Amino acid sequence: MAQLALLGLGHMGQAMAANLLQAGHQLTVYNRTTEKTEPLVALGAQLAASPAEAVKQAEVVFTMVTGDTALQSLALGIDGFLPAMVPGSIHASCSTVAPATNQMLARLHEEHGTTLVAAPVFGKPDAVAAANLWVCVSGPAAAKSRLAPLWPAISQGQYDVGEDPGAASTVKLCGNFMLGAAIEAMAEAFTLAEKSGVSRQQIYEIMTGTIFNSPIYKSYGHMVATEDYKPLGAAPHILRKDLDLVMQEAQDHGVPMPIANIVLNHLTTTVARTAGDEDWTSFARRVSEEAGLSRPAVA
Numbered sequence: 001m002a003q004l005a006l007l008g009l010g011h012m013g014q015a016m017a018a019n020l021l022q023a024g025h026q027l028t029v030y031n032r033t034t035e036k037t038e039p040l041v042a043l044g045a046q047l048a049a050s051p052a053e054a055v056k057q058a059e060v061v062f063t064m065v066t067g068d069t070a071l072q073s074l075a076l077g078i079d080g081f082l083p084a085m086v087p088g089s090i091h092a093s094c095s096t097v098a099p100a101t102n103q104m105l106a107r108l109h110e111e112h113g114t115t116l117v118a119a120p121v122f123g124k125p126d127a128v129a130a131a132n133l134w135v136c137v138s139g140p141a142a143a144k145s146r147l148a149p150l151w152p153a154i155s156q157g158q159y160d161v162g163e164d165p166g167a168a169s170t171v172k173l174c175g176n177f178m179l180g181a182a183i184e185a186m187a188e189a190f191t192l193a194e195k196s197g198v199s200r201q202q203i204y205e206i207m208t209g210t211i212f213n214s215p216i217y218k219s220y221g222h223m224v225a226t227e228d229y230k231p232l233g234a235a236p237h238i239l240r241k242d243l244d245l246v247m248q249e250a251q252d253h254g255v256p257m258p259i260a261n262i263v264l265n266h267l268t269t270t271v272a273r274t275a276g277d278e279d280w281t282s283f284a285r286r287v288s289e290e291a292g293l294s295r296p297a298v299a
Contacts, residue, residue, distance in 0.1 A: 001025045002150065005058035007051055007074055007081060008095070009036040011233075012121070013064035015128035016094075016154050020062075021045055023153035030054040051075075052084035060150065061085060064094045067241050068101045075105060087113035090143045092150075094119050094135075096176065098245050099166025106139065106165040115143040118165045120172035121155065124233045132156045138168035173249060176242045180263035180283075182216055186224045187284035191291045200225040220281055229282035239280040240267040 001024045006017045009031035021027050021043045028046040029037050030053070037047050048054035051074050055061045061081060065071050071093070075082040082105070085091065091109060093102050093116055106116040117139035127133050133155040137144050140163060151158050161167040186204075193203040204225035208218045223229055243264040250257045266283040274282065288294065 003057050003059050004028070004062065004150075005030070005048070005054045005060070005081075006062040006064070007031070007054055008063055008065035008070075009040070010064065010066065011125040012094075012128060013062075014040070015125045016062065016064060017045060018043060019128060019131060019153045020150070025150075025153070028054045028058065050079035051077075051081035052079040055081045055085050055089070058086065058089060060090045060092055060147065062092045062094055066238055067095065068097045068245075071095050071097055071101060071105075076108075082108060082112060082114070085109075085112065085114045089114050090146060091116045092119045092147060093117070093165075094121055096120050096172050096242050096245070097169055098248065099169040099173075102165045102169050115140055116165050117143050117147060118168035119147070120168055122172070122175055123155075128154055134159070136161060136168040136171045138162050139165050170249065173242060173246050176239065177246045177257070177260050177263070179216065179220070180239065180243060180267075181259050183220050183224060183281055183284050184259065184263050184266070184287070186217070186221050187287035190224055191287050191293060194293065195291060200227075223279065223281045224284045227285060227288065229278040229285070231279070232277055233279045233281075235276050236267055236270045236274065236278070236280045236283060237276065239283075240264065240271055243267055 003026045004020060005028045006013060007030045009029060017027060017029055017040050028048050029040050030048045030051050031037050041047050063071060063074060065074060074080065091114060102116060102118045109116045117137055119135055119137045121133045121135050123133040131154055135151055135155045135158040137158055138161045144160060161171055190200040190203055194200050204221050208221055243260060246260050247264060266286040269286055270283040
């Protein structure tokens, strides 16, 4: 079994850590707020007082934080983990960040004698718990091979997109954009149906039972049809950050993305208007409001 570290214990990081422990690995954890470490310590994890302390003996360091600033601070800030990593060890960067962020960190890892593999994931915390995530990896081939035995503890499959450490981040951003576009499309279609006299639930059942019979349309579509956006899976501000990254990449590469801009605008309004206790999918409510179907959030 491997000696691992995991830094960042939000919903996703907590579930990843629990699965790695249950798989028999030795795991050291770090989180800025220590109370989130308590369930994992009860399962056998070692608690570190700083990012640097967490990685001193780790063969692989997983990071799962909310974005670029948090990742760079964790890696390079006071007591940052990157200078403290064991030479020859691997950083599995699982956060959704800009491709340039992983590319920059990969260069610093190379100078230090360590390696970064970009490894963003698709799936909600319940998918982690069931080991049903999908992992997209990019980075040096030898490091990816060393990580391969660890992925079954948290995922059902992996996709390798080459050696550029930014490539997997690009794929993750494309995927999150496509999720947002699907939710926007369902919100518009279901609202049109409702205003035309067809129930949201009925069109949801017809579409997901026929031409849109897929997990994403079924799971997110149910939330859009019922306009019940709880429980919280990922907060709207996190996905707004992701759509910001999408738009930055689109600008950098000269790609017009009008649908992404619509989703970003709806997410921005949602962040401004809500308390943050609803799933990011709740941006679909903006379509109902714009069509004159405004109603209170589901309690």
